[in-house]
Amino acid sequence: MGIFSHILDAIPILFQWHNILAMIVGTAAGIAIGALPGLSAAMGVALLVPYTFVMPPETGLVMLAGIYNGAIYGGSISAILLRVPGTPAAIATTLDGYPLTCKGRADEALQLAVSSSFIGGVFSAFALLLLAPPLAEVALSFGPPEYFWLAVLGLTIVASLSSGSVMKGFITACFGLFLGVVGLDPITARERFTFGQVGLLGGIDVVSALIGLYSIPQVLRLARAKTKIGELTEGALAKIKRRMFEDIGKYWKTVARSSLLGVIIGMIPAAGANIASIVGYNEAKRASKYPERFGTGYGEGVVASETANNAVTGGSLVPLLTLGIPGNAVAAVIVGGLLIHGLVVGPELFTKSADIVYTFMLGMLFTNVIMLFMGFYGARRVFLNVTKIPNSILAPAIVVLCVIGSYSLRNNMFDVWVMLILGFIGYVLEENGYPLAPAVLAVILGPMAEANLRRSIMMGRGSIVPIFTRPICIVIIVLCVLSLLTPYLQARKKKRSGDAQAS
């Protein structure tokens, strides 16, 4: 039987009432989990996997699909309204999302986020449905040298994320890289900068660092401000009646680029939505005629980041379903969801349990539609009200959520202290013009860069030549150079055109 006959067989199963209900519940739970700082998509799926045991396999799996898609989108809600990214994948969304809220255009930002998340998610679901086996082989050709350069590519984006001083951006990136070094050495397991603290042996958790660096400075700003977020804006929140895909059409190139990047990065094991959203944002800025508008409340920035991070969802399941290799933490947890229903991931899954697998893949597609409606109508009726809450309630509520989020990562109060201390450091740095996004990016990419560089050198028996000669490495190196040079070339071009206009 071909792919299309499998899809036709799966459609009636997907639209059984209990499956539709499971998708609605899963998507709503996913959006809520994603919007809460510290509760990631992986954690949401992991917490709800046991509940799916009592359900028929296809019902449990479409529910997990809803949680996954919903959580990745949900991170954008708090990123836009509070400048607190709900998930690490929404870091890039804060750069333009919150400035849009400050301009009184929060509903526009939320509408762009849900529309672009929907398009990215649908694109990746189609990629999963139709192109899974050939795409999986491409993803598997990545080895340590390619991963090293992928991490370096991510780090070159620091220049783009540094609004204001690029030097300060690189300094905060170094701070982030240092945070990534703390703990056990990735190859020899020797202690580094642990100061005898058992809590530091496992390193500084990325999510703890993210919550601290983003949430606590925002809490302190709310505490010192005498007005609500809604009153801090340059006018009352706009009450314009919006259509579902309004404004997104003018960013179609960005949507297409970010969708493609998201699917490709999603398929590469261990890369994931965090990297995809930042790469998507950077590439949009690089290709834009108005790069200076990024970071100031520009809709295209939200679209670039949100399309890319939701495009990862289907991509990350490609190597999982076809080869049994999970693309990221969520995919790894979904393996558990499949296993408790007796489904063993790998090539045979498509022949032995085609009805369940295709229902799951169609669920990945359909939950995006549910997410679109929930996000679009929820934005106006529920989410926007967050900006009307008095700061005296919002500030302590964010602190409580931060404590829960950082504690629940490893059930460890040490992570809560790390979160708070990093938060105070983040506040001081940010108040003095040091951007924090490069620091978080470096915490994520630093350990990946170091471990893969050292593995590559071991593979080359002490030689670093192989990391420069492999074909995919050469492509990524070219991208790194372009990424580093583009801001300077754009600034030069702008200066020239300014000089020409002046003369």
Added chain:
Amino acid sequence: MKKADRIISLVMLLFCIWGYVHSSSFTEDARVFPQALMIIWGVLSAGLFLSTFRGKEEREKTLAEGEVSYGRMFVAAVLCVIYIWSINLLGFFVATPLFFALTMVALGQSSVKMIALATAIVTVASFVIFRLILYVPFPEGALFS
């Protein structure tokens, strides 16, 4: 801004020197990356430190009087520290309502009804969502265990 940059870059530079020396005690494999990082970070910090002596002082964007209250912010920061410290002692579900109500008062909320209602909602919601549904095992506190 330049004065702050000078202090921050100097602190970072000193930290990099300490970090470089400290990482010499690691094994040869384990120290290469941290030492390279400390050199790059140190050079950038030194560059920033030197740049503060060049050019004119930028005019800082200042917020108008009455727009902000740094006193409230300081109190909120202190309450955060006390809250996290008290979780191990009192337990999450005792420390949280205390922190919530005190912070609301510190941030200028005067309505007792509002304080009681918001505190009760947040505490009950976190108990139901995180303890009953998501099984997050919060600390019960040394006093109650």
